[in-house]
Amino acid sequence: MRIYVLKNTNHLNHIKKRLLYKIKKQNYFKKYQAEKKVYFKKYRKTEKFKKSHRISHWKGAGVIDHYNDKYNTLYRIYTIQKICSICYKIFNTEKVMDYKCLDHCHKSGLMRRICCNYCNLHIIK
Numbered sequence: 356m357r358i359y360v361l362k363n364t365n366h367l368n369h370i371k372k373r374l375l376y377k378i379k380k381q382n383y384f385k386k387y388q389a390e391k392k393v394y395f396k397k398y399r400k401t402e403k404f405k406k407s408h409r410i411s412h413w414k415g416a417g418v419i420d421h422y423n424d425k426y427n428t429l430y431r432i433y434t435i436q437k438i439c440s441i442c443y444k445i446f447n448t449e450k451v452m453d454y455k456c457l458d459h460c461h462k463s464g465l466m467r468r469i470c471c472n473y474c475n476l477h478i479i480k
């Protein structure tokens with residue numbers, strides 16, 4: 356073993372260096388991940404995130420931006436309204452059936468009204 360070490364010091368040093376580099380990289384990555392998590396937790400609470408998240412959800416659902424202003428008017432209408440336009444219930448983020456929903460026509464993609472989740476799911480249009 357000793358002879359091997361003496362003969363191959365260069366090679367062993369190389370392995371050691373590589374291992375150290377790997378550990379350093381892993382630690383950096385862990386630290387970066389933790390920072391990213393904290394940053395994203397904060398960012399999720401901002402108005403900017405809420406807006407872009409809501410709009411991307413609408414795009415996925417097929418809501419058409421018929422005002423042609425990057426969904427700004429639709430979003431403004433959506434944020435202003437505080438009660439359901441069918442049952443007049445106040446929106447609540449804690450109860451699933453009281454969530455605010457944008458009701459839209461599935462054929463044309465146009466917005467119909469803003470209502471609670473219950474009305475959106477149960478009332479036949």
Ligand SMILES: [Zn+2]
Pocket residue numbers: 439440441442443444470471472473474475
């Ligand atoms: Zn309702």
